Amino acid sequence: MAARAVKRFRIREVITAKAPSILPPTAPSLSHVARRTNPFVPQLNAKTGKWAPPKYSLRQQADLIKKARKTGMLDLLPPSTKTKKARERLAVAQAAQPVVKAQVITGETSSTPTNPKDAGWQRPVEWVGKVRERKVAGAEIGNRLYAGRKRMFKGHKWERLAEKRAIRRNMLLRDMPKRIARYKQYYRRRRPNPLKPAGTSKNAKLPF
Known part of the structure; x- marks a missing residue:
């Protein structure tokens, strides 16, 4: 079930979704890599000048990350603040104890895919959208409550x-x-x- 959820996400966002019409000018052009809008980050509408919220909420992103980490498919998800933290935790765990990547069972009975959409769901994708990390004062020292405050709360x-x-x-x-x-x-x-x-x-x- 976990592998199927990640596969459906890739088919929906890589194969079915259309390429973004307006690309950032600083982004390099790669002909062999498909470009798709990152559904995990907000997107700026060039016509209206307003920001659209992410297509997937943080709760949905966390569910997909759990399923992808369980099946070893974390690299197939687009970058975001949550996927970056998940990859960092996975790297630390692998450094402490080597983990054998589990084989993903996609449910196909033959070598040739029955559905044409299943052909390229694992192909490389260039996700368009900047991931902005929120800097929280005191997060590095583990004290975010009183970081940057001149005095503590008034209390009782x-x-x-x-x-x-x-x-x-x-x-x-x-x-x-x-x-x-x-x-x-x-x-x-x-x-x-x-x-x-x-x-x-x-x-x-x-x-x-």
């Missing part, structure tokens, strides 16, 4: 006041024995003495 209020509260708590705990003794002495002095006559208390109040 208790997080902002945590440091000041910790300093005040440590200060109070440091002098806690003295504070407890001073508290007890204050109320001990205000306690009335039973040996003294009534009414001589310093803080005595009138009954009315």
